Amino acid sequence: MRRRDAHSRDQTPGVSPGLWALLGALVGALIVPRIATAQTVRFGVHAVGISHVEISENRRVDGTGVGGQITVRLGRFGLELSGYTAKMTDAPEGVEEFDLLQGDVRLSFRIAQSLAIEVGGGRREVDPEFAAQDIGWGRLGILSEVRLARIGSLWGRGAYLLNAEFNGGGDAPLAVELGLGAGLGTANGRFRVRVEYEFQRLDREIGTVKVPIQMTLAKFGVDLGF
Amino acid sequence: MRRVLLLLVMFAAPTTALAQEHPDVVRAKAAYDALDFAAAITLGQRALTQRIGRDDRVITTELLGMAYGALDSTRQAVEAFKQLIFLDPDREPDVEQVSPRITSLYASALGQVLVVRRLGVDSATFIAGQGGAPVRFQLSRSARVMTRVVGSGLDMVVDSQNVGGAARVDWRGIGPDGNPVPAGLYQVIVTAFEGSSEFSAAIDVVVLHGAVDTAQHLASLPGYTERPESVSPPRGFKPLGLAVLFAGVTAGASLALENTTLGGGERREIGGVTLLTVGVGLFLSLRKPDPVPVEANIDFNRLLREQLAAENSRIVEQNVARRRQVVLTVVERREER
Numbered sequence: 001m002r003r004r005d006a007h008s009r010d011q012t013p014g015v016s017p018g019l020w021a022l023l024g025a026l027v028g029a030l031i032v033p034r035i036a037t038a039q040t041v042r043f044g045v046h047a048v049g050i051s052h053v054e055i056s057e058n059r060r061v062d063g064t065g066v067g068g069q070i071t072v073r074l075g076r077f078g079l080e081l082s083g084y085t086a087k088m089t090d091a092p093e094g095v096e097e098f099d100l101l102q103g104d105v106r107l108s109f110r111i112a113q114s115l116a117i118e119v120g121g122g123r124r125e126v127d128p129e130f131a132a133q134d135i136g137w138g139r140l141g142i143l144s145e146v147r148l149a150r151i152g153s154l155w156g157r158g159a160y161l162l163n164a165e166f167n168g169g170g171d172a173p174l175a176v177e178l179g180l181g182a183g184l185g186t187a188n189g190r191f192r193v194r195v196e197y198e199f200q201r202l203d204r205e206i207g208t209v210k211v212p213i214q215m216t217l218a219k220f221g222v223d224l225g226f
Numbered sequence: 227m228r229r230v231l232l233l234l235v236m237f238a239a240p241t242t243a244l245a246q247e248h249p250d251v252v253r254a255k256a257a258y259d260a261l262d263f264a265a266a267i268t269l270g271q272r273a274l275t276q277r278i279g280r281d282d283r284v285i286t287t288e289l290l291g292m293a294y295g296a297l298d299s300t301r302q303a304v305e306a307f308k309q310l311i312f313l314d315p316d317r318e319p320d321v322e323q324v325s326p327r328i329t330s331l332y333a334s335a336l337g338q339v340l341v342v343r344r345l346g347v348d349s350a351t352f353i354a355g356q357g358g359a360p361v362r363f364q365l366s367r368s369a370r371v372m373t374r375v376v377g378s379g380l381d382m383v384v385d386s387q388n389v390g391g392a393a394r395v396d397w398r399g400i401g402p403d404g405n406p407v408p409a410g411l412y413q414v415i416v417t418a419f420e421g422s423s424e425f426s427a428a429i430d431v432v433v434l435h436g437a438v439d440t441a442q443h444l445a446s447l448p449g450y451t452e453r454p455e456s457v458s459p460p461r462g463f464k465p466l467g468l469a470v471l472f473a474g475v476t477a478g479a480s481l482a483l484e485n486t487t488l489g490g491g492e493r494r495e496i497g498g499v500t501l502l503t504v505g506v507g508l509f510l511s512l513r514k515p516d517p518v519p520v521e522a523n524i525d526f527n528r529l530l531r532e533q534l535a536a537e538n539s540r541i542v543e544q545n546v547a548r549r550r551q552v553v554l555t556v557v558e559r560r561e562e563r
Contacts, residue, residue: 049494049495049498050495051491051492051494051495053488053489053491054488056487056488057487057488057489057491060488060491062491144472146468146472148464148465148468148469148506148507148510149465149510149513149515149516150516151510151516152465152506152509152510154468154469154472154503154506154507155472156472156475156476158479176483178476178479178480178483179476180472180473180476180477180496180499180500180503181499181503182469182499182502182503182506182507183506184506184509184510195498195499195502195503195506196499197476197480197495197496197498197499197500199476199480199483199495199496201483201484201485203485210487212485212487212488214484214485214488216480216491216493216495216496217495218494218495218496218498218499220502
């Protein structure tokens with residue numbers, strides 16, 4: 001398996017440094033000073049199952065992996081940092097296997113009881129390079145979370161992915177993601193079992209050539225709340 | 227005439243049997259009983275000139291009044307009854323046993339003198355300063371009356387007023403300094419004044435001290451009970467409905483957004499997560515719903531607790547005051563005659 005070298009890492013595309021800086025400053029200003037008094041802080045681990053496909057249907061690669069997540073709730077604000085790594089080994093003949101590493105940040109602001117605006121960004125890297133596209137993106141979307149009972153809730157989200165960049169070049173005029181999740185835990189909020197689904201579609205184009213990317217993800221994990 | 231005198235004597239028997247010790251008094255009484263009124267008068271007058279006890283003097287004076295009355299000596303009879311009234315204001319002929327003539331002579335005598343009669347103190351238990359022991363008396367004529375209480379080093383005027391007939395004065399058991407009087411023996415003295423006439427009657431009372439009962443704190447307001455602040459709503463399928471809605475919308479949108487070039491693959495991820503999400507909704511629908519707060523009951527209970535706290539605060543204040551108070555029990559002390 002070919003490994004990424006230092007030169008190629010420098011060329012990895014992603015969200016512009018200015019946007020990352022803006023997001024970081026926003027998070028820092030709103031969350032960090034009051035994190036000690038945050039209403040809820042959750043740490044979670046999860047297993048993931050991923051299906052990734054690029055260019056054509058016969059290049060679908062499936063894999064599994066593990067990840068972690070930190071969620072902070074403070075009044076109307078919420079911050080979610082998540083990431084996972086997966087080995088995409090279930091590839092058809094002629095398609096290279098690869099390792100996948102993805103990180104996401106989501107900052108939400110609740111505008112109604114069950115509705116929040118969500119901004120953030122994400123980055124996905126694959127190894128070896130060009131086995132699939134390294135991608136970076138910003139996101140702007142909505143999050144709807146409903147508390148079904150003291151011990152259970154479910155949520156759905158949808159976002160438009162902004163400024164998606166690829167290490168292979170090109171851009172994506174249509175880039176969206178969807179999400180669905182449900183959680184069930186103890187009444188005191190200490191423990192929670194979580195199941196989550198994510199769908200991502202990026203209609204990448206290089207000039208007039210269409211090289212779309214699509215990925216679906218299922219998470220199953222447990223959270224520990226404080 | 228003999229029959230009339232017999233009738234008078236039959237109705238003129240002495241009203242109360244007092245101790246009779248002096249021989250002259252015994253003989254005067256025997257003469258009266260034998261209807262020998264002249265001898266009764268002679269013996270009675272002789273007995274009064276001797277050293278005899280108060281009871282004998284009362285009996286002799288009463289005997290003289292009735293003997294004079296029997297002999298139609300009105301003036302002497304009234305004078306004798308006046309002496310009797312001064313000696314024992316509360317002693318008067320029994321209308322059931324004495325001739326109306328005698329009682330009218332007694333009433334005539336009573337109207338000519340100023341005396342305090344039927345002085346008594348009703349037994350009472352009260353908080354010093356907040357109640358009183360009733361002092362009752364009667365005056366033979368209208369007069370100015372001063373009521374005093376003397377004892378335990380105190381001499382207090384309880385009341386001063388014009389009284390005609392029966393009267394009542396409440397003694398509150400408070401000393402000149404405003405504090406409860408000490409426990410002990412006291413004398414209630416009622417003095418009537420009219421011109422140069424003055425008459426005093428006294429009665430002994432015993433004052434006992436006791437502690438005032440304090441009120442107990444309330445655990446709840448009588449007639450009110452707290453209401454449940456949360457109730458479990460009836461079981462419903464809203465959680466399942468919401469789970470189906472969220473899962474359906476997401477799955478539908480996911481399928482609709484699939485790139486036609488790339489297809490959907492086996493769709494294991496959306497299938498599995500949708501199934502689990504619906505399962506969570508079903509589980510929460512079948513489970514007993516979480517209790518929900520009832521604002522009206524919460525407000526009601528808050529008001530109830532505030533009222534209870536206020537009531538207990540009042541009880542605390544009352545108990546503080548009560549611990550400084552003294553219960554006085556006033557009992558008339560009667561002497562055996």
